[in-house]
Amino acid sequence: MTLKNVNEELLFKLIEQNLAALEVLVGYNIRNEIKLFRISSDLIPFGSSWANNLPWPERYAEDFKRIGAKIRGSGMRVSLHPGQYTVLNSPDDTVARNAALDLDYHNLILDLLGLGQEHKIILHLGGVYNDKTAAKNRFIERWLALSPGVRSRLVLENDDRLFNISDVIDVSCRTGIPVVYDNLHNKTNPADPGVSDLDWIRAVAGTWQTADGKPKIHYSQQNPEKKPGAHSTTIYIDPFLDFYKTLPDVDIMLEVKDKNLSAVKCLNCTSNRGISALEAEWGRYKYSILEHDPAAYQAIRTLLKDKERYPAVEMYRLIEQALATRINVGNAVNAAQHVWGYFKYKAEPAEKKRWENALQKYISGSATLASVKNALQKLAQKHEVDYLNNGYYFSL
DNA sequence: CACCGTCAAGTCGCA
């Protein structure tokens, strides 16, 4: 929906879909023991804009309550991150007022969910406007005028080009606002190249009071193929563990393109969740691994045979290595045929014919692998093959 | 089906 086609009916429909999706996500997190979750600011379309003046807080109060109870009941901690366009310290009063309204909207979501002040709203300091000192002072003035609810939940994060971690700590010292340290932002916008991640994390841990909950950090890795500051597709396990093993007790939010996949990976590698957890994870990755690298596929199968061990890190190393290997036609066809095995006896003659055509066209170079996988995904959805639908073969 | 532009927000920096 855009500003041009805003209408009541569509707004209500989208809000209902988004709340239903949020509830599914929360359920996924509970099943996977993911205890930290960022709720999308887009949960309510135009949530803080004049374009949406519907009584959604009242109308969906029960849904919020129910979802919030699941969050609280599972010990999950959520956060909201207003976008880079929410600029509280703008010299333009309209911009600043819109920012305050946007913070109110984010705070309202947490209130409706019935969550406490350890569930945070994460913000950057804003713009510099050629005078960093004045810009910081203006942030503090505006912060003082925010509602007590917003202020109790607001935390500040160092950004990737304007306000570094020293700037943020400075403002924190003058306001008491807790600080989230972002390691990748500190790489592209360092306050002091001589100070390590760990030193900064120790420095900001003290900005969190008991009521704010455990200190929280953002962790991400550089995408080697993209510009400095761009997030990696996945969290590579070895550098993560090198970082993790030095840390004090903090909550770690991953910023990464593959989202839950990396969250589950890091959880599986930092505590023993039992060999069955690894087997379940392997089931989700296996056909992707097979199409990239059959040798890695065999190696992981062998690795998981010993039920006394918990070889999580070794498994993910092999997965990362395999996914970095280029797919060739032979391996892709082999993996696709494995998946086709699920439908061999279920498919109708027309479906079988379509599959055979898609595969032949791919082999002869006149169609993409995506079209082959698409045909398989349609079958998996139609026949409700959970094992495939919950796996990553169609999305990696 | 791949690719690109658009939308929304606000600021910065380069031409």
Add this chain to the structure above:
DNA sequence: TGCGACTTGACGGTG
């Protein structure tokens, strides 16, 4: 002075 980049994911149009 003006415009592209930054960010996000969905969606629409083109080839």
